[in-house]
Amino acid sequence: MTTTEVPTLATVPPEARARAHPGVGSRIARTLTRAPIAIILAIVGVAWLIPTIGLLLTSLLVPQEIQRTGWWNAITEPGLLSLDNYREVLDNGAITSSLWTTVWISVGGTLLPILVGAMAAYAFAFLDFPFRDWLFIVVVGLLVVPIQMALIPIFSLYNDLGIFDTVLGLILFHTAFGLPFAIFLLRNFFVGIPRELLEAARIDGASEARIFVRVILPLGLPAIASLAIFQFLWTWNDLLIALTLGRETQPITVAIFSQLRQFGGNIEIIAPAAFISLVIPLAVFFAFQRYFVQGLLAGSVK
Amino acid sequence: MAGGGNIAAAPPVPRERRRGRLRERLVAGAFLLPAAILLGIWLVYPALNTVVRSFYDRSGDAFIGIDNYRTLFTSDPLLTAIRNNALWVAVVPALVTAIGLIFAVLTERIRWSVAFKVAVFMPMAISLFAAGVIWRVMYEKEPDRGALNATIGAVSDWVDPPGVLSSARASSPALAGGTGGGFALRDTVAPGGVALMGLTGIRASEVPDDARDAVRPRPEPGTVTGVVWRDFRPGGGRPGVVEAGESGLPGVTVELRRPGGARVADTRTASDGTFRFTNVADGDYRVAIGPKTFAEPFDGVNWLGQGLITPAVMMAYIWVWAGFAMVVIGAGLAAIPRDLLEAARTDGASEWQVFRKVTVPLLAPVLAVVFITMVINVLKVFDIVLSVAPASVQDDANVIALAMWRTAFGGTNDFGLGSAIAVFLFLLVIPVLALNVRRFRREQ
Numbered sequence: 001m002t003t004t005e006v007p008t009l010a011t012v013p014p015e016a017r018a019r020a021h022p023g024v025g026s027r028i029a030r031t032l033t034r035a036p037i038a039i040i041l042a043i044v045g046v047a048w049l050i051p052t053i054g055l056l057l058t059s060l061l062v063p064q065e066i067q068r069t070g071w072w073n074a075i076t077e078p079g080l081l082s083l084d085n086y087r088e089v090l091d092n093g094a095i096t097s098s099l100w101t102t103v104w105i106s107v108g109g110t111l112l113p114i115l116v117g118a119m120a121a122y123a124f125a126f127l128d129f130p131f132r133d134w135l136f137i138v139v140v141g142l143l144v145v146p147i148q149m150a151l152i153p154i155f156s157l158y159n160d161l162g163i164f165d166t167v168l169g170l171i172l173f174h175t176a177f178g179l180p181f182a183i184f185l186l187r188n189f190f191v192g193i194p195r196e197l198l199e200a201a202r203i204d205g206a207s208e209a210r211i212f213v214r215v216i217l218p219l220g221l222p223a224i225a226s227l228a229i230f231q232f233l234w235t236w237n238d239l240l241i242a243l244t245l246g247r248e249t250q251p252i253t254v255a256i257f258s259q260l261r262q263f264g265g266n267i268e269i270i271a272p273a274a275f276i277s278l279v280i281p282l283a284v285f286f287a288f289q290r291y292f293v294q295g296l297l298a299g300s301v302k
Numbered sequence: 303m304a305g306g307g308n309i310a311a312a313p314p315v316p317r318e319r320r321r322g323r324l325r326e327r328l329v330a331g332a333f334l335l336p337a338a339i340l341l342g343i344w345l346v347y348p349a350l351n352t353v354v355r356s357f358y359d360r361s362g363d364a365f366i367g368i369d370n371y372r373t374l375f376t377s378d379p380l381l382t383a384i385r386n387n388a389l390w391v392a393v394v395p396a397l398v399t400a401i402g403l404i405f406a407v408l409t410e411r412i413r414w415s416v417a418f419k420v421a422v423f424m425p426m427a428i429s430l431f432a433a434g435v436i437w438r439v440m441y442e443k444e445p446d447r448g449a450l451n452a453t454i455g456a457v458s459d460w461v462d463p464p465g466v467l468s469s470a471r472a473s474s475p476a477l478a479g480g481t482g483g484g485f486a487l488r489d490t491v492a493p494g495g496v497a498l499m500g501l502t503g504i505r506a507s508e509v510p511d512d513a514r515d516a517v518r519p520r521p522e523p524g525t526v527t528g529v530v531w532r533d534f535r536p537g538g539g540r541p542g543v544v545e546a547g548e549s550g551l552p553g554v555t556v557e558l559r560r561p562g563g564a565r566v567a568d569t570r571t572a573s574d575g576t577f578r579f580t581n582v583a584d585g586d587y588r589v590a591i592g593p594k595t596f597a598e599p600f601d602g603v604n605w606l607g608q609g610l611i612t613p614a615v616m617m618a619y620i621w622v623w624a625g626f627a628m629v630v631i632g633a634g635l636a637a638i639p640r641d642l643l644e645a646a647r648t649d650g651a652s653e654w655q656v657f658r659k660v661t662v663p664l665l666a667p668v669l670a671v672v673f674i675t676m677v678i679n680v681l682k683v684f685d686i687v688l689s690v691a692p693a694s695v696q697d698d699a700n701v702i703a704l705a706m707w708r709t710a711f712g713g714t715n716d717f718g719l720g721s722a723i724a725v726f727l728f729l730l731v732i733p734v735l736a737l738n739v740r741r742f743r744r745e746q
Contacts, residue, residue: 038412044405045421051621052424054449055436070447071439120337127330128323140742142345144735146682148706148724150348152355152717157348176344179337208329237429239685240703244711253431253685260435260689267439274435278428285427289420292427296626297633 052278059085059271066268085272095273098255102236102277104167105251109174109235110228116175117182118224122212124183125190126198136187142180150177151244158245165247173245174235182227185298189223190216226295229288233281252277349728356721370722379697380723383705386612390683390701394616394623395676399669401620402627406635407657409628419632423625430622434689437618441605441690451602458600466553467508467596473500473533474542479590486590490561493524493582497589500533500542501551509549516550516575526582528589530554531575550575555592558582568592606692611699615690619683627672634668635661678734681727702727 057071060081074080089095123129124136154173158164163172193216201211217224239253246254256273259266285292359366374380405422409415425433442448445455472478472485477499479485491497496519509532516531533539535547552573558566566587571577605614638661646656662669684703691699696708702723710720 034411037408041405041408041412041418045418048421048425048621050449051436051440052428055439058439068446070449070452072449072452116336116340119333123330123333127326127333129327129330137739137742139341140739141735142341143738144678144731145345145349146703146724146727146731148682148703149352149728150344151707152710152721152724153348153351154344155711157343172340173344176340179341180345183337208333212333233427237431239429239431239688240707244707253429256435257431257688260438261693270435271439274432278432281427281429282424285424293629293633297630 055271055275057081058267059275061085063088063268066271085268086276089269089272089276092269094250095252095255095269098250098252099276101167101249102251102253105170105174105238105242106232106235108167108171109178110231112171112175113178113182113231114224114227117179117227118186118217118220119212120179120183121186121190122216124187125193126195126216127208136183139180139183143184145180147177147240151240155244164245165249167249169245170242170249170251173241174231174238177241178231178234182231185227185295186220186223188298189220193219222291222294223298225288225291226298229284229292230295232284236281352721352724355717356725358718360716360718362717366718370719371726373719374722374726379700380705382697383700383702386699387681387683387701389612390616390680391677394619394680395673398620398623398627398676399631399673401624402629402631402672403662403665403669405624405628406632407661409632410635419625419628422628425622426625428622429685430619431685431689433618433622434615434686437614437621437690438606441614443602443604443606445600445602448602448605450605451600454603455600466510466551467501467504468598469503469505470501470596471503473502476542477501481596482593484557484591484593484595486559486588490586491526491528491589492586493526493584494521495526496521497526497528498542498544499528499530499556499589499591500544501530501591502532502534502541504532504534504551510552512573513549513552514574515546516544516548518544519576519578522578524581526558526579526587526589528556528577529575530556530571530577530591554595557590557592559588559590561586561588563588606690606695608695608698611691611695615687615699618690619680619686622686623676623679627676630672631665631668634665638664674734674737678731681730702730 054071057074058066060083061069061071061074062080062082063084065080066085069080120139124132124139150173155164158169163169197215197219198211201215206214237253238251239257242249242251242254243257250258252273256270256277259270259273355362356370357365357367359369375384405418409418412418428436440448440450443451445451467481470481470485476488477485478488485499485501487497487499498518513532516529519527519529521527529544530551531544532549532551533541533543535545539545539548550571550573552571552575554571554575554577555568556571556577557568558579560566566582567579569577569579604610642664643656643660646660647653651659682703683701684707687696687699687701687704696704700708706720706723706727708714709716709723
């Protein structure tokens with residue numbers, strides 16, 4: 001992370017800044033030439049939202065209509081909408097317990113890699129030890145190792161250790177596979193922190209652990225926030241790992257998947273469950289959008 | 303990790319500093335240990351184990367050399383997966399990068415760019431699996447329920463209005479023909495004559511809403527009049543006779559033809575089913591209902607069928623990732639010095655030339671990052687295929703990552719072959735790994 005300006009979706013195009021005070025005539029001319037672009041983008045932007053709105057309205061259709069009515073009819077006939085499907089899904093023990101499973105996996109799978117990754121990143125950024133740069137390159141290399149490379153041995157290992165089908169097993173897997181990115185992102189941010197701050201703390205007699213907790217973690221907060229959002233979204237949205245290393249321990253994605261696999265497809269369960277599953281990542285995205293974008297720009301390598 | 307093996311080789315240093323260095327290494331070791339354990343057990347050991355395992359049979363007892371790899375390149379389902387993944391790599395990264403570039407450039411020209419970016423970027427927060435569910439709903443085949451097919455149906459109806467009826471029969475022998483080529487009256491008609499064209503076998507739902515009771519038109523000199531009606535009423539009625547309670551058929555295309563078949567004129571029926579051809583020259587004519595009147599209603603493109611499933615999954619995937627490309631390229635665009643673009647414009651370059659000759663070359667490194675990231679993502683594509691493609695077409699939609707999972711965990715449980723597929727996938731991303739490492743070392 002070498003940029004100082006925090007990028008967001010709202011970054012003002014410099015062009016707009018440079019031309020803050022154009023004359024009225026040129027403004028009209030430009031509005032006219034830009035109108036086609038604005039119209040096209042408006043259509044595209046709405047089109048991009050339609051699928052998600054479609055799922056939302058489908059999930060809200062009254063149960064007896066969901067198999068035969070198109071969701072768009074609900075726009076003109078609000079009578080077609082009801083919360084019945086949501087009531088049904090939230091009464092469904094399998095779905096609610098899978099939501100909690102998702103929460104535990106995501107919380108553990110976010111906090112643990114941040115802690116472990118930050119410690120390793122601290123060592124890579126501020127401490128001197130042999131083969132440091134080579135080891136870091138190994139970490140960069142591990143970034144692209146596909147999850148598939150680990151599934152079979154870990155499946156056997158978990159069965160031997162007795163942590164197959166447990167939340168702990170899933171958290172540890174997410175942690176390990178989140179670590180290369182965590183170390184990479186945090187180390188690159190940490191090296192930008194002035195070393196004088198550390199030296200001053202060392203001279204004052206602070207231990208490395210204390211410096212890590214009191215100086216580096218607070219200063220590294222922007223990068224940690226980006227990482228937290230990414231890691232949270234990965235663990236929340238995971239299907240592959242939970243599908244392979246769990247059976248009864250089902251996060252929401254797996255629960256929906258097993259509904260999807262049943263013949264006929266229970267759309268009245270799938271649609272509301274899918275919408276519930278994406279409300280939380282969406283809320284996280286809207287709340288922390290700038291950290292999300294920042295992390296994306298810092299580490300678009302994974 | 304913080305092995306102290308080369309302390310002896312180091313030049314003599316004061317005891318204090320040597321102690322300090324040892325301490326620092328121990329501290330580093332302590333900080334690195336948890337990560338080292340996790341990466342060792344969950345990444346490095348399994349990866350090596352998978353490579354070894356790929357040379358053993360499904361149970362892991364017998365060493366079978368490269369047999370698993372031979373199977374990988376000879377069995378049909380796996381070859382389909384490889385072919386599909388090749389198609390993914392060929393199509394998707396380029397499209398995502400291009401769309402991202404276009405969006406990034408165009409959003410610089412509107413005032414509400416934030417709203418647009420949020421709309422396009424939003425799917426990035428959703429799981430690929432949920433995105434697949436979203437598109438599964440969009441791709442529903444029946445135009446009554448699938449939004450995409452409903453849209454296509456509406457547009458095609460607008461461009462080329464469909465026939466009003468999908469099925470019909472002649473109600474009496476006076477009329478001959480069928481829905482394929484249209485119907486024609488057996489007897490010719492001269493000006494002043496009346497053409498009665500009764501049809502039955504029409505679905506009640508297809509009688510247009512504006513239809514009124516059929517009326518038998520009066521003969522008029524110099525004019526051919528007639529009526530097209532639904533020759534049926536509850537209780538039966540007499541075939542070939544216009545009776546009270548029988549409905550006219552509006553919107554039907556009626557043609558006036560010479561006995562040889564050449565068309566002279568055409569018209570559409572009114573709401574009571576009547577039509578008239580005025581100023582008709584003397585002679586004999588045939589009156590016919592054109593084939594355009596009849597058309598099967600649009601029954602939807604089969605997006606989730608064998609043929610279109612891979613493009614359908616790709617479209618959903620592009621919907622998710624276009625926002626990523628747009629944002630990363632947009633950030634690159636914001637970093638381009640505006641003076642350069644202004645200078646080019648002042649020199650008389652058109653917007654297109656500025657884009658082609660200045661913007662794109664300056665953005666090349668960013669475009670490369672986006673493209674390469676998408677290549678890796680596409681090689682590993684998995685969840686979205688599983689959620690968009692119904693189980694019945696998963697063989698046709700198969701990709702490498704999905705094939706690996708289905709081979710190892712989806713019922714077959716062949717860990718040997720599964721490992722070989724995983725190794726193959728890993729080999730495919732190694733060039734990217736090398737590229738990453740090189741880029742990283744250059745930056746240092």
